[in-house]
Amino acid sequence: MKKLILTFLVFGNGIVYSQYSGYYNVNTNSNVNVNANVNHNVSGNVYEHKTITTIDYGALQLANSQREKNRLEQQKFQDEKQKEVALQIATEPVKAYDYGSWYTISSKDKGWKQNKETKENLKKIKDNIGFKEFRIDYVVPNSQIFTMLNAYQLQNVSSDGVKTDVYIYLPIYNKDKNIIDIEEDFEKTEIGKEIEQPDDENKLRKIFFHKKELNRATVYGAKGYRSTFVWEDKFENYITDSYRYNVENFGNGYQIMIKVRYYGNKSEVDFEKLEGRRYYLKPLIEKLVSTAKINDLEILKN
Helix, strand or coil: CHHHHHHHHHHHHHHHCCCCCCCCEEEEEEEECCCCCCCCCCCEEEEEEEECCCCCHHHHHHHHHHHHHHHHHCCCCCCHHHHHHHHHHHHCCCHHHHCCEEEEEECCCHHHHCCHHHHHHHHHHHHHHCEEEEEEEEEECCCCCCEEEECCEEEEECCCCCEEEEEECCCEECCCCCCCCHHHHHHCCCCCCEEEEECCCCCEEEEEEEEEEEEEEEECCEEEEEEEEEEECCCEEEEEEEEEEEECCCCCCEEEEEEEEEEEECCCCCHHHHHHHHHHHHHHHHHHHHHCEEEEEEECCC
């Protein structure tokens, strides 16, 4: 009986999580001696998980570029200039920034005054974010690569099923004077464990984190952070990049964020496809994030 318990402890973790992708881990039959004082000396082969550290991003980028060119060859253009721009963007997605246009989200926009519903929506937004007035300016990349779903969300869908969503968040004022530590918050996420988290509709679901990284990034022209989480749920694989910056010298301070999510159905999209798409679009996205602007902030008084 004790031997059975030991066997479960050694191999149990692999059994529980075998439903999840092994892309970021390599199982190697390494001879690891296991000795346990349970009336038996047990030794044998144990699976040792080694993290993959070499991904051929160059090859993945070229593959993405070629797929974009193949897609464009089947597309009709109004003139040669439009076709030339599209091919430039396919080769270098960051060019979509140069051929994009600035967009403004402002509390002073006349559109909020159209009717009772829009006025009430603006009031709710102000109450939620803690600002009476706000303005964000960012570049919407050329439509050859990103579609603007609404003022706060851009989307790209690749020919092989990878979706990339860019979420633009309004600044959040620190009304309650909470201590915000991005590095500390990052460390709280445990890798290699299945947990329950609410989805976009606030319904609980089981997810599994494969990998996380925290790096510096330029966010709204300031030195902020990019936190990366690689994860999956029952139906889809995801890579999420959150670009965050805390402003401390304005009242109680406030936080700004842009989130980018690369994802796709498990039946169509594996993590290699996600990594390739992320690497392909990253220069464009980081230029969008770094050059976004925030102005006209006025704290909402109670």
